[in-house]
Amino acid sequence: xxxxxxxxxxxxxxxxxxxxxxxxxxxxxxxxxxxxxxxxEFVMLGGMVTVFAAAAGIPLLxxxxxxxxxxxxxxxxxxxxxxxxxxxxxAVTLIIIxxxxxxxxxxxxxxxxxxxxxxxxxxTGDTPIDxxxxxxxxxxxxVLGGTAVVVLALYVFLEHTITGKAVLATAANRLAxxxxxxxxxxIMALAFGGSAAIGAIAGILVTPITLTSYDVxxxxxxxxxxxxxxxxxxNPVGAVVGGLLLGLLEAFGAGYLxxxxxxxxxxxxxxxxxxxxxxxxxxxxxxxxV
Amino acid sequence: MLEVANxxxxxxxxxxxxxxxxxxxxxxxxxxxxxxxxxxxTLLRTLSGVQPATGGEIRFNGQRIDRLPPHQRVQLGxxxxxxxxxxxGPLTVEDNLRLGAYRRRDKAIDEDRDRVFTMFPxxxxxxxxxxxxxxxxxxxxxxxxxxxxxxxxxxxxxEPSLGLSPLLVDQILDAIVxxxxxxxxxxxxxxxxxxxxxxxxxxxxxxxxxxxxSGAGSALLADPQVKAAYLxxx
Numbered sequence: 027x028x029x030x031x032x033x034x035x036x037x038x039x040x041x042x043x044x045x046x047x048x049x050x051x052x053x054x055x056x057x058x059x060x061x062x063x064x065x066x067e068f069v070m071l072g073g074m075v076t077v078f079a080a081a082a083g084i085p086l087l088x089x090x091x092x093x094x095x096x097x098x099x100x101x102x103x104x105x106x107x108x109x110x111x112x113x114x115x116x117a118v119t120l121i122i123i124x125x126x127x128x129x130x131x132x133x134x135x136x137x138x139x140x141x142x143x144x145x146x147x148x149x150t151g152d153t154p155i156d157x158x159x160x161x162x163x164x165x166x167x168x169v170l171g172g173t174a175v176v177v178l179a180l181y182v183f184l185e186h187t188i189t190g191k192a193v194l195a196t197a198a199n200r201l202a203x204x205x206x207x208x209x210x211x212x213i214m215a216l217a218f219g220g221s222a223a224i225g226a227i228a229g230i231l232v233t234p235i236t237l238t239s240y241d242v243x244x245x246x247x248x249x250x251x252x253x254x255x256x257x258x259x260x261n262p263v264g265a266v267v268g269g270l271l272l273g274l275l276e277a278f279g280a281g282y283l284x285x286x287x288x289x290x291x292x293x294x295x296x297x298x299x300x301x302x303x304x305x306x307x308x309x310x311x312x313x314x315x316v
Numbered sequence: 317m318l319e320v321a322n323x324x325x326x327x328x329x330x331x332x333x334x335x336x337x338x339x340x341x342x343x344x345x346x347x348x349x350x351x352x353x354x355x356x357x358t359l360l361r362t363l364s365g366v367q368p369a370t371g372g373e374i375r376f377n378g379q380r381i382d383r384l385p386p387h388q389r390v391q392l393g394x395x396x397x398x399x400x401x402x403x404x405g406p407l408t409v410e411d412n413l414r415l416g417a418y419r420r421r422d423k424a425i426d427e428d429r430d431r432v433f434t435m436f437p438x439x440x441x442x443x444x445x446x447x448x449x450x451x452x453x454x455x456x457x458x459x460x461x462x463x464x465x466x467x468x469x470x471x472x473x474x475e476p477s478l479g480l481s482p483l484l485v486d487q488i489l490d491a492i493v494x495x496x497x498x499x500x501x502x503x504x505x506x507x508x509x510x511x512x513x514x515x516x517x518x519x520x521x522x523x524x525x526x527x528x529x530s531g532a533g534s535a536l537l538a539d540p541q542v543k544a545a546y547l548x549x550x
Contacts, residue, residue: 207390207419
């Protein structure tokens with residue numbers, strides 16, 4: 027039982043991070059139809075900027091806010107300089123642009139920061155909390171709580187503000203959105219900025235547990251993508267459920283089967299989803315009406 | 317109110333509008349008829365700014381608007397109910413209407429929504445249902461209602477009767493005539509040319525990207541050439 031709970035908590039914690047990355051994918055995908063493979067780099071920036079700002083003597087909370095602001099600025103620049111000029115290009119072209127941006131950001135991070143691993147202190151100490159025999163890091167609760175706050179905030183924004191509804195409208199029907207006077211370019215910029223903020227928050231929350239370095243983004247982006255696929259691309263609820271499921275799958279797989287294949291589970295999930303149910307758990311089946 | 321001079325537009329290298337000139341005066345219903353591929357929908361899209369103009373001029377109340385982005389044209393008072401309804405399927409009827417007023421900052425939005433509900437009572441019944449689940453006719457009413465929520469001075473209607481039962485067609489046409497009484501100017505694109513010309517003050521017949529005939533609605537209806545070519549009656 028203790029072992030099971032241990033795996034459960036570590037799975038939920040890492041799953042929460044995948045969920046945030048998947049939400050970032052979802053937001054941009056909905057507003058623009060682009061799968062942004064630089065999403066993992068926002069997570070990296072969140073962690074790395076916080077680490078270096080904190081090392082420069084800035085208090086942790088302020089350092090975190092600076093990191094989020096930096097990630098948002100880069101997200102907006104990515105949209106303005108790389109995505110917007112290529113407007114009208116095919117989805118594949120845009121995806122390749124984001125892969126290029128991801129490589130560029132990783133390279134810049136290696137130069138501006140360094141190639142070492144870095145750690146942040148846990149927000150509220152390192153003394154594990156005993157839950158029915160399982161030792162849970164206090165930081166796990168920060169990750170889970172932070173994820174819950176982000177998900178709730180995003181939900182309120184999308185369902186209860188007119189700008190949020192404009193994002194949903196743009197996702198549902200771009201032509202109609204433009205005809206009612208929604209500036210879809212602004213909405214796309216908003217999605218890139220928002221995704222960057224969500225990614226950076228994930229990076230800040232998880233760095234005390236998993237460490238960070240200039241290249242953590244690649245694997246996180248792939249895992250987050252797998253989570254988004256599992257939940258159904260474009261569905262925010264699916265992104266969260268997919269992220270948590272993937273985290274649990276990894277934790278239980280690594281715990282009960284073999285930790286050697288921990289990272290393989292995510293890719294196994296992508297393959298199974300693509301073969302068996304390409305629309306994912308919550309995705310709408312694509313019906314083309316003529 | 318609207319002056320279009322020598323307007324051109326193209327999809328890639330295929331020119332669809334080859335110099336269209338029309339004008340719409342305040343308070344009129346103007347019908348735009350013509351066969352498939354004549355460029356009617358392209359003309360409306362170019363007027364709204366979602367299809368770029370490659371030449372010519374569009375003036376709205378004297379102001380050049382052919383280089384303005386779509387949202388600024390909505391702000392000036394040009395809204396459109398597009399071909400194929402294009403409702404926001406995953407959003408509720410009420411949200412669709414609210415988004416029609418996206419550019420507005422005044423306090424009368426709820427009032428105007430209630431007027432749309434009075435005009436199309438079935439929308440009031442289904443206000444909290446998803447627009448994607450409505451029937452074709454209900455979606456058409458929603459698309460028109462959404463365009464009205466933008467408080468248009470000029471309303472562009474693209475094929476509002478397409479695919480509807482004759483009863484619904486009459487209901488939609490009545491609604492359009494009632495808009496005129498509210499002081500809304502209407503530019504109406506229809507394949508159902510005889511119905512459109514019957515309620516229009518004036519009409520234009522578009523033929524492969526150019527205006528072929530123009531005149532009063534009743535005159536076009538009576539014109540033997542227009543009749544033979546576009547109305548399918550002799």
